[in-house]
Amino acid sequence: MSKKLLLAxxxxxxxxxxxxxxxxxxxxxxxxxxxxxxxxxxxxxxxxSGLRGRGxxxxxxxxxxxFLAKPEGVPRYLVCNADxxxxxxxxxxxxxxxxxxxxIEGMIVSSYALGANxxxxxxxxxxxxxxKILQKAIKEAYAAGLLGKNILGSGYDLDxxxxxxxxxxxxxxETALLESLEGKRGNPRIxxxxxxxxxxWGCPTVVNNVETIAxxxxxVNISGDEYAKIGIGKSTGTKLIxxxxxxxxxxxxxxxxxxxxxxxxYSDEYCGGIRNGKxxxxxxxxxxxxxxxxxxxxxxxxxxxxxxxxxxxxGDGGFATGTMLGSGGFIVMDEDTSxxxxxxxxxxxxxxxxxxxxxxxxxxxxxxxxxxxKFIDGKATMSDIDLLWDVQSKIEGKTICxxxxxxxxxxxxxxxxxxxxxxxxxxxxxxxHDVKHYFRLNNIEEA
Amino acid sequence: MAKVTIxxxxxxxxxxxxxxxxxxxxxxxxxxxxxxxxxxxxxxxxTTGGYCRTCIVSVTQGSEKDPRPMxxxxxxxxxxxxxxxxxxxxxxxxxxxxxAGVVEFLLINHPLDxxxxxxxxxxxxxxxxxxxxxxxxxxxxxxxxxxxIDIGDKIKLHMNRCILCYRCVKTCEQIxxxxxxxxxxxxxxxxxxxxxxxxxxxxxSGNVIDVCPVGALTDRTFRFKSRVWFTNPVDAHRDxxxxxxxxxxxxxxxxxxxxxxxxxxxxxxxxxxxxxxRFDKKDVTDWRIEGPSKISHHSVISQNHNELRQVxxxxxxxxxxxxxxxxxxxxxxxxxxxx
Numbered sequence: 001m002s003k004k005l006l007l008a009x010x011x012x013x014x015x016x017x018x019x020x021x022x023x024x025x026x027x028x029x030x031x032x033x034x035x036x037x038x039x040x041x042x043x044x045x046x047x048x049s050g051l052r053g054r055g056x057x058x059x060x061x062x063x064x065x066x067f068l069a070k071p072e073g074v075p076r077y078l079v080c081n082a083d084x085x086x087x088x089x090x091x092x093x094x095x096x097x098x099x100x101x102x103x104i105e106g107m108i109v110s111s112y113a114l115g116a117n118x119x120x121x122x123x124x125x126x127x128x129x130x131x132k133i134l135q136k137a138i139k140e141a142y143a144a145g146l147l148g149k150n151i152l153g154s155g156y157d158l159d160x161x162x163x164x165x166x167x168x169x170x171x172x173x174e175t176a177l178l179e180s181l182e183g184k185r186g187n188p189r190i191x192x193x194x195x196x197x198x199x200x201w202g203c204p205t206v207v208n209n210v211e212t213i214a215x216x217x218x219x220v221n222i223s224g225d226e227y228a229k230i231g232i233g234k235s236t237g238t239k240l241i242x243x244x245x246x247x248x249x250x251x252x253x254x255x256x257x258x259x260x261x262x263x264x265x266y267s268d269e270y271c272g273g274i275r276n277g278k279x280x281x282x283x284x285x286x287x288x289x290x291x292x293x294x295x296x297x298x299x300x301x302x303x304x305x306x307x308x309x310x311x312x313x314x315g316d317g318g319f320a321t322g323t324m325l326g327s328g329g330f331i332v333m334d335e336d337t338s339x340x341x342x343x344x345x346x347x348x349x350x351x352x353x354x355x356x357x358x359x360x361x362x363x364x365x366x367x368x369x370x371x372x373x374k375f376i377d378g379k380a381t382m383s384d385i386d387l388l389w390d391v392q393s394k395i396e397g398k399t400i401c402x403x404x405x406x407x408x409x410x411x412x413x414x415x416x417x418x419x420x421x422x423x424x425x426x427x428x429x430x431x432x433h434d435v436k437h438y439f440r441l442n443n444i445e446e447a
Numbered sequence: 448m449a450k451v452t453i454x455x456x457x458x459x460x461x462x463x464x465x466x467x468x469x470x471x472x473x474x475x476x477x478x479x480x481x482x483x484x485x486x487x488x489x490x491x492x493x494t495t496g497g498y499c500r501t502c503i504v505s506v507t508q509g510s511e512k513d514p515r516p517m518x519x520x521x522x523x524x525x526x527x528x529x530x531x532x533x534x535x536x537x538x539x540x541x542x543x544x545x546x547a548g549v550v551e552f553l554l555i556n557h558p559l560d561x562x563x564x565x566x567x568x569x570x571x572x573x574x575x576x577x578x579x580x581x582x583x584x585x586x587x588x589x590x591x592x593x594x595x596i597d598i599g600d601k602i603k604l605h606m607n608r609c610i611l612c613y614r615c616v617k618t619c620e621q622i623x624x625x626x627x628x629x630x631x632x633x634x635x636x637x638x639x640x641x642x643x644x645x646x647x648x649x650x651x652s653g654n655v656i657d658v659c660p661v662g663a664l665t666d667r668t669f670r671f672k673s674r675v676w677f678t679n680p681v682d683a684h685r686d687x688x689x690x691x692x693x694x695x696x697x698x699x700x701x702x703x704x705x706x707x708x709x710x711x712x713x714x715x716x717x718x719x720x721x722x723x724x725r726f727d728k729k730d731v732t733d734w735r736i737e738g739p740s741k742i743s744h745h746s747v748i749s750q751n752h753n754e755l756r757q758v759x760x761x762x763x764x765x766x767x768x769x770x771x772x773x774x775x776x777x778x779x780x781x782x783x784x785x786x
Contacts, residue, residue, distance in 0.1 A: 356637035363552035394548030397519035
């Protein structure tokens, strides 16, 4: 059984209430922080812990916090990014649904560390029931003196608000989120300036993922050094993985970073193997935007080492043979899955969610979807594969925010690793319903 | 001050200058043509730029202190220079390829209806297509379509042609009060709209026509009157209580077909003008004419046949007045009309 820091108590009935949460050690970190630590001590502990952003990019949280500008007389804000909309990712939803107080405790401790007196949780619009859960929990916290004026007699004030989004994927991008929070159209801002200098209402702001903020609680509890001992290398601590697809036990798992991918897929503790005794075909390891990898590359790196669930190991080999840990949306596909059909679904999603601000993403995502539609309709030609490759390469790196890349990467990876499947659709359009064929083809190539 | 090298030409510029501004300064000083094309950036309007991505350049050396190259092409209109920065624009084939990609994206949903578009001849997208685009399209799907909309009785919106540069939105935000004009919807079905198709009723609303780089916003009082290259642009002014009154008249014979603001060599308005000057003063007696306009922006109209003709006329006049007797020649001996 691996170490659990966030979801240790998620099975306890009533853990979503303040009373039960406190009975199981809740708000200890807050008391410790407010009574015995200075704000800078907490930032220092987070730096020592090696905690990396859990939203996808994996940027060191302590470093992000230390970039926060602190001009005199200007308020600072902490914003929690709970606009979890990446297909395949549902870890924040589980955490907020089951243990809302963990997030709230993390928000209070982090706000104290950053010197913010007003903080926001920006929740995805579709998570309307979670908004109710969070609001109830915040009400309880206010009543218990954990929020509001003079928290626990420390003289520190904090107001915490929950803001529902309108249901746009783009608002998960931190500057689009801030625009949306300000009541504007959710278009990403052009950086610089970064939010750490000019964020919400032009004030210094830190935007962190739900899981990142929740992880601050165990870091304060057990100290940054202890936290850094968990995990492997620069991937410290634990990570929530939302496993979905053709596995026996889909769900949210807390893993210690460094668990082998093979163990994660086949062990009964986690995914429990492929459903109906079928074979593994491919995995999208970190939410829909990261490159898809075929069996031979997801279980082992190109060098033949076993691949681990960590930022470094999954990224090994760059995009040629590797992928990313991303947000932890682990999508498993069995031998019956069509990579092209799956890619079409992703492309349709990114086309629909593109904000339309910069031209490569606005026009390119729609174009890619239309080309993929041709494959699904059995009308594609060989040149369409090259065209698709060219279009994605023209989007990547040319856009304001990472959505353009998120749309381009899955297309590039699918062509890179499953080109034979695209070619099959061109040669035998009727084979769209007989996807098993490609799996065998894949194996032959491997041998 | 920061020293920046763009396409092997070094210039010293004040801190906080963007790469694009530095490139334009080089062009102005050296008469070169290295400034990247812009479709959405507008120096007269705040917070414009960064959307269209045509002005991307590659930074091969970040600065003197940190010489690492930037990993991706950057939008030159929104990136400030650092001391010792080295930038490649026209000298980088990869970058030109990337820009051609952006141009292709801008054109895949554009109707390419130049033959019936009022903007043709002075259209930035046309220039961009000629200079940076490919000869044929690879897009084989139906193009996005919208119905043309009248924004008030003076402005026509052809959303089909729009490239969503946001310039008109920023104009309405910054030089008119009470904005009723913005972008609705998302992604490639986003459109410029006045809320509930309300007319923009403002003294300066006509400027959206001038800032529009394409034929999406056109002057209804000029529609289909003439191709721009058949008109003669002259600079003129009048005493206007609302604006500077400095305009450009587009004349055909003695008729004023259109009034616009004056534009500089980057195709940007020098001074915004009011709707009275633009739409109502269509009589030549309303104006004091200064002389033929110098149009240096690259486009069909920059051929400046009008200006050339005016120069020729001027020379002719001088020759006619030239006193030939001094040199032993008869009166008007060099008058071309006599020969």
